[in-house]
Amino acid sequence: xxxxxxxxxxxxxxxxxxxxxxxxxxxxxxxxxxxxxxxxxxxxxxxxxxxxxxxxxxxxxxxxxxxxxxxxxxxxxxxxxxxxxxxxxxxxxxxxxxxxxxxxxxxxxxxxxxxxxxxxxxxxxxxxxxxxxxxxxxxxxxxxxxxxxxxxxxxxxxxxxxxxxxxxxxxxxxxxxxxxxxxxxxxxxxxxxxxxxxxxxxxxxxxxxxxxxxxxxxxxxxxxxxxxxxxxxxxxxxxxxxxxxxxxxxxxxxxxxxxxxxxxxxxxxxxxxxxxxxxxxxxxxxxxxxxxxxxxxxxxxxxxxxxxxxxxxxxxxxxxxxxxxxxxxxxxxxxxxxxxxxxxxxxxxxxxxxxxxxxxxxxxxxxxxxxxxxxxxxxxxxxxxxxxxxxxxxxxxxxxxxxxxxxxxxxxxxxxxxxxxxxxxxxxxxxxxxxxxxxxxxxxxxxxxxxxxxxxxxxx
Amino acid sequence: xxxxxxxxxxxxxxxxxxxxxxxxxxxxxxxxxxxxxxxxxxxxxxxxxxxxxxxxxxxxxxxxxxxxxxxxxxxxxxxxxxxxxxxxxxxxxxxxxxxxxxxxxxxxxxxxxxxxxxxxxxxxxxxxxxxxxxxxxxxxxxxxxxxxxxxxxxxxxx
Numbered sequence: 001x002x003x004x005x006x007x008x009x010x011x012x013x014x015x016x017x018x019x020x021x022x023x024x025x026x027x028x029x030x031x032x033x034x035x036x037x038x039x040x041x042x043x044x045x046x047x048x049x050x051x052x053x054x055x056x057x058x059x060x061x062x063x064x065x066x067x068x069x070x071x072x073x074x075x076x077x078x079x080x081x082x083x084x085x086x087x088x089x090x091x092x093x094x095x096x097x098x099x100x101x102x103x104x105x106x107x108x109x110x111x112x113x114x115x116x117x118x119x120x121x122x123x124x125x126x127x128x129x130x131x132x133x134x135x136x137x138x139x140x141x142x143x144x145x146x147x148x149x150x151x152x153x154x155x156x157x158x159x160x161x162x163x164x165x166x167x168x169x170x171x172x173x174x175x176x177x178x179x180x181x182x183x184x185x186x187x188x189x190x191x192x193x194x195x196x197x198x199x200x201x202x203x204x205x206x207x208x209x210x211x212x213x214x215x216x217x218x219x220x221x222x223x224x225x226x227x228x229x230x231x232x233x234x235x236x237x238x239x240x241x242x243x244x245x246x247x248x249x250x251x252x253x254x255x256x257x258x259x260x261x262x263x264x265x266x267x268x269x270x271x272x273x274x275x276x277x278x279x280x281x282x283x284x285x286x287x288x289x290x291x292x293x294x295x296x297x298x299x300x301x302x303x304x305x306x307x308x309x310x311x312x313x314x315x316x317x318x319x320x321x322x323x324x325x326x327x328x329x330x331x332x333x334x335x336x337x338x339x340x341x342x343x344x345x346x347x348x349x350x351x352x353x354x355x356x357x358x359x360x361x362x363x364x365x366x367x368x369x370x371x372x373x374x375x376x377x378x379x380x381x382x383x384x385x386x387x388x389x390x391x392x393x394x395x396x397x398x399x400x401x402x403x404x405x406x407x408x409x410x411x412x413x414x415x416x417x418x419x420x421x422x423x424x425x426x427x428x429x430x431x432x433x434x435x436x437x438x439x440x441x442x443x444x445x446x447x448x449x450x451x452x453x454x455x456x457x458x459x460x
Numbered sequence: 461x462x463x464x465x466x467x468x469x470x471x472x473x474x475x476x477x478x479x480x481x482x483x484x485x486x487x488x489x490x491x492x493x494x495x496x497x498x499x500x501x502x503x504x505x506x507x508x509x510x511x512x513x514x515x516x517x518x519x520x521x522x523x524x525x526x527x528x529x530x531x532x533x534x535x536x537x538x539x540x541x542x543x544x545x546x547x548x549x550x551x552x553x554x555x556x557x558x559x560x561x562x563x564x565x566x567x568x569x570x571x572x573x574x575x576x577x578x579x580x581x582x583x584x585x586x587x588x589x590x591x592x593x594x595x596x597x598x599x600x601x602x603x604x605x606x607x608x609x610x611x612x613x614x615x616x617x618x
Contacts (some may be wrong), residue, residue: 046484046487049480050480050484053473053476053477053480056473057473057477060469060470060473064466064470068466079470083473083474083477087477087481090481114484114485114555115555
């Protein structure tokens with residue numbers, strides 16, 4: 001089940017919310033847990049068992065870490081990490097590993113492809129953060145299995161994040177007041193996210209898919225295509241995050257934001273502080289800092305950055321293009337840290353923003369094209385050697401059909417529009433509600449008209 | 461005692477996980493069978509060959525699937541436009557491609573139900589029991605009085 005579907009918005013969500021609001025006290029936990037199971041089982045009933053195993057295993061290991069003797073805590077932590085990463089590895093990296101080994105020995109190893117359980121990367125990382133935080137004694141283990149299941153399986157952020165940490169919602173798991181104000185704010189987040197996905201991202205996808213399906217494009221066509229993808233992935237993923245945060249609010253939870261207008265960044269380092277913040281902070285706290293962070297020699301710092309970014313890339317998918325994409329960002333950040341920071345600090349913000357957006361757009365080529373050949377071909381088209389010309393009739397077609405959408409996207413990916421909306425909400429609430437209602441109506445019309453369109457990050 | 465109990469629980473969880481993953485591995489996958497072998501087996505069933513063998517034009521016409529989107533296909537469809545009998549087996553290059561082929565097959569079923577919904581009682585009966593499924597990289601659409609026989613013959617191959 002996806003958030004941006006008629007069934008979810010007009011059947012599942014209203015029925016679920018009604019029951020959730022009617023049931024008092026701790027009964028809400030049972031409703032939320034049952035709702036999460038139904039939501040997950042809707043698409044992949046067989047993988048509910050895996051999700052529940054992960055919840056049960058990490059619940060038990062959390063308790064075990066709290067009560068075992070000091071000398072066996074580390075062994076328990078390692079055991080929990082191995083089991084969690086083994087599950088992720090089995091579904092996500094097993095084929096990739098065999099293909100890589102086959103490539104190295106020059107003999108393809110045939111293997112069946114397993115379908116990837118939805119949200120496995122997100123819930124595995126969420127559960128790992130819980131286990132590591134219990135080990136570090138930042139939190140106490142949760143003794144109530146139902147409460148832990150609510151955390152581990154909660155449907156709003158199950159399929160595509162954000163990676164909500166137990167420490168951030170520990171108190172809300174015990175007690176979370178729900179009221180009409182929270183519901184209203186949550187609904188507004190949800191509608192905004194839905195509009196981002198259905199009105200903007202899905203229409204941008206049509207342009208990018210059309211451009212990338214042709215192997216001979218003009219230079220400007222390739223730039224239009226990758227610009228469309230740049231906007232698509234932002235509105236798709238931040239749209240999902242907004243919807244997840246919105247549903248969370250309606251349920252009484254305050255999830256931390258996952259995006260903070262990344263396309264206004266003046267440096268790549270700043271970009272990654274604003275993009276997929278829950279994943280960035282996960283890698284920072286559980287990989288980068290334990291490796292020594294930046295409080296080590298220059299060589300070790302370079303090593304730490306490259307390891308973290310290669311893993312960040314690999315987290316996104318079992319394919320070398322994602323590793324390349326991650327390492328690309330690692331190298332850019334090292335370059336900024338050791339060479340560019342002074343220049344960028346002194347330059348006007350717009351210069352930094354143009355530099356950042358240029359690097360980000362190039363980065364999305366590595367991300368969206370799944371083979372090195374396709375990456376080289378697309379970059380070759382963008383910079384001339386593989387292009388069929390500078391511009392052709394297709395270029396003008398894409399420009400004419402996409403220009404209005406592009407202008408809306410450029411405005412919507414900056415904070416000014418949201419700030420104006422917030423002011424309107426304070427000054428003239430009925431007008432703000434009317435805008436939300438219009439966005440919901442337009443999004444619904446798109447959903448009725450369009451076919452099934454899952455979120456991009458759901459496949460990670 | 462406490463130590464051995466916790467060790468036992470952890471071992472039990474690992475054993476369960478291994479068994480579950482083994483089950484997933486076997487149930488979610490299909491053997492790599494060539495389309496020639498599939499054709500040979502399926503064409504031994506008389507109710508299949510009573511229909512007409514169809515090519516890439518009909519694949520695109522009825523299922524909106526280009527033959528290049530598959531690694532091979534087997535397609536028989538009844539010659540009568542009033543019949544809903546058809547069997548299509550497609551082999552996808554990857555799981556992702558199999559998902560979109562399955563969507564195409566489901567869309568065809570929906571379209572058939574829309575066409576015959578108003579007047580075709582017999583056809584609707586057959587459509588309601590049609591087998592539209594996927595296993596591994598294979599996707600199939602089977603509709604007809606013998607659909608369950610076709611399905612059994614095919615799934616025993618993979």
